[in-house]
Amino acid sequence: MKSLGLKRRFRIKNIFVFLVVLYFAFQFFSVFALLDLNNIKGVAKYYLENDIKDTESANVVTSIVVNYRGFDTLGEVTVLFLAATGLAAILSGERKKKRKKTPANAMLHYGSKPLLAIVVLFGAYIFIHGHLSPGGGFQGGTVIATGFLMMLLAFEGYEIKHGYVKWAESLAGLTFVTVGLFGLFLLGSFLANFLPLGKVGELFSAGVIPIIYVAVGFKVGSELTGLLDNMMGVVE
Amino acid sequence: MKALLMNTHYIVLAGILLLMVIGLFGALTKKNLIKILISLGIVDTGVNLFFITIGYVNGKTAPIFSKSGLTSQNMVDPVPQALVLTAIVIGVAVLALGLSIVIRVYEHYGTLNVSKIKKMRG
DSSP: OHHHHHHHHHHHHHHHHHHHHHHHHHHHHHHHHHOOOSOOOHHHHHHHHHHHHHHOOSBHHHIIIIIITHHHHHHHHHHHHHHHHHHHHHHOSSOOOOOOOOOOOHHHHHHHHHHHHHHHHHHHHHHHTTTTSSOOHHHHHHHHHHHHHHHHHHSTTOOOOHHHHHHHHHHHHHHHHHHHHHHHHHHSSTTOOOSOOOOTTSSSOSTTHHHHHHHHHHHHHHHHHHHHHHHTTOOO | OHHHHHOHHHHHHHHHHHHHHHHHHHHHHOOBHHHHHHHHHHHHHHHHHHHHHHHOOTTOBOSBOOSTTOOGGGBOOHHHHHHHHHHHHHHHHHHHHHHHHHHHHHHHHSOOBHHHHHHSOO
16 A cells, blocks of 8 residues: 555656656757857857957967956856865864775776876876967866876875865965956956967967966866865765 | 758757756656766756857867967857856866765765655754
8 A cells, every 4th residue: 555655656756757857858949949050149259359369369268268257267266166175174074084995906006106297297288288279277177186086096095295285276376366466456457468468379378378277277186186085085 | 940950959959958858857856865966967967068069150160279270260159168168167066065965964864865864853
């Protein structure tokens, strides 16, 4: 009797969910039909046409993220910082439990140390060339964090030095805000591009964009590394 | 109708819709908290793909002036790409925060089943 009731309730719920999903699909297609997809208009058109004149950055996406909407990016980095801090606060309170792990595969064990250097170098390459090629601070930082995740998996009791991570994160955030304030005092608007722009395609071009993206790279890398370290080995 | 079917947007769109529907269905029907979080991650991926698809124009290339011949005429819309770039990172942060809460819930209740947690007191 009881099991029948449960089954019935389950069925009614599934039908309801199906109707909700159907309605969602209908809304989705009706929104898509309204869009004009083959013409680039408005602000996107402005960005594409004036990117080289305004910023001399080869990558238009980078110049949007760091220059045209740099303030937005600062807020976004703050959200990431808040999430990492919140995670540390939620998981703090008890020391890490030592857990018996199966030892890592020999391949992982011997391969990951030399690979760490290469992975970090590759991450640095990605965020230094953010204004020239598809890449940037967020991607490069994530690649660096992946390298440290590999180390955490390969070595039992591998400790990430929290002092260094905290310093890197704070200095990177400070660099971002300082560059923004320099723009405010020199040119009258926050994050204004006060350095010489150079020529498109060169490493030292696009003014403050590479500086900010390197700072973002360090910040994202250190935050994600700290986040992984906090999540490692908490639960039995 | 023929023009509508010829448009590659609609093929990608079907995939996006499938991703979103799978994620939504999972989030609404699954009992395991980690499975619910995975479903939310799938919806997140669908939304990101949707943004990129809106910005895509048939036959145009990435908005990077990497070769001398490229002009702004043959590039896709860069704004959705910039938005998705930040949305991915936020998605990772939110997922990590959610997982940390799941860890605490598991420590407290000893189960990940939502309906069992609901019945418990304290």
